[in-house]
Amino acid sequence: MSGPSGGVATENESLETVELRIPSKPEWVAVARLTIAAIANRLPFSVEDIEDLKLAMAEACTYVIAASSEDSIEMTFETGSNFLRIRVRDRGAVRPEKAIQRPAGVSTEGLGIFLIQALMDEVEHTAEGETGGELIMTKCVGA
Amino acid sequence: MDIKVNVRETGSDAYVVELGGEIDVYTSPKVKDAITELIDQGHYNLVISLEKVRYIDSTGLGVLIGGLKRVREHGGSVNLVCTNPQIRKIFDITGLVKIFGIFDDEQTAQKALV
Numbered sequence: 001m002s003g004p005s006g007g008v009a010t011e012n013e014s015l016e017t018v019e020l021r022i023p024s025k026p027e028w029v030a031v032a033r034l035t036i037a038a039i040a041n042r043l044p045f046s047v048e049d050i051e052d053l054k055l056a057m058a059e060a061c062t063y064v065i066a067a068s069s070e071d072s073i074e075m076t077f078e079t080g081s082n083f084l085r086i087r088v089r090d091r092g093a094v095r096p097e098k099a100i101q102r103p104a105g106v107s108t109e110g111l112g113i114f115l116i117q118a119l120m121d122e123v124e125h126t127a128e129g130e131t132g133g134e135l136i137m138t139k140c141v142g143a
Numbered sequence: 144m145d146i147k148v149n150v151r152e153t154g155s156d157a158y159v160v161e162l163g164g165e166i167d168v169y170t171s172p173k174v175k176d177a178i179t180e181l182i183d184q185g186h187y188n189l190v191i192s193l194e195k196v197r198y199i200d201s202t203g204l205g206v207l208i209g210g211l212k213r214v215r216e217h218g219g220s221v222n223l224v225c226t227n228p229q230i231r232k233i234f235d236i237t238g239l240v241k242i243f244g245i246f247d248d249e250q251t252a253q254k255a256l257v
Contacts, residue, residue: 026169033167033198051198051229058200062168111237112201118236
């Protein structure tokens with residue numbers, strides 16, 4: 001979706017991975033937010049960057065809850081020395097591309113995905129079949 | 144996770160909705176209920192204070208936009224009070240600064256109601 005702004009890990013850099021699965025229910029989104037804040041704190045992100053990550057994480061979960069029929073949300077956090085990448089599985093969901101549009105007037109449609117694109121440095125969606133796939137969001141330190 | 148909603152009359156035909164905590168997909172229905180109740184009672188000039196809000200996401204924004212839409216149908220308006228730079232940033236990014244009146248304090252927000 002949006003292009004990288006540079007600074008993502010080299011091919012040789014080893015990544016550390018954390019996996020999380022939460023019930024696909026609104027009351028669990030805060031757990032994903034707290035988790036990403038804890039992980040981001042291990043990297044030299046600014047406070048503002050961490051707030052951006054929390055919001056993008058929550059928007060991704062909210063999107064999956066609304067669009068997917070799955071009972072749980074699976075996500076993987078990959079950390080390099082200077083970036084954090086989040087992979088959120090959205091099996092059974094509609095394509096986020098269909099939901100993306102710049103908010104105009106008082107429309108709320110596509111607001112969540114729009115925010116993800118605005119707050120993260122790199123956003124990508126890999127398709128799996130007709131519906132669903134993986135939403136991949138990356139934020140780099142100091143980008 | 145917490146959300147606090149406090150509604151009070153100002154004495155000048157306007158109501159202040161004071162929100163506190165985190166407004167997300169889980170807590171936003173409570174905010175929506177409070178705003179809807181006021182509008183259903185015929186109160187169309189609202190000041191919504193986000194001064195004690197630590198976090199808001201697109202569902203929270205959606206509730207505010209929904210409230211604005213409804214009061215405008217009756218010639219009313221919604222002004223926001225917000226000084227938290229992280230939350231103001233979200234209104235900037237989404238272009239909602241052009242839709243809402245956003246003020247630094249409650250008094251100015253009240254005075255600016257149409």
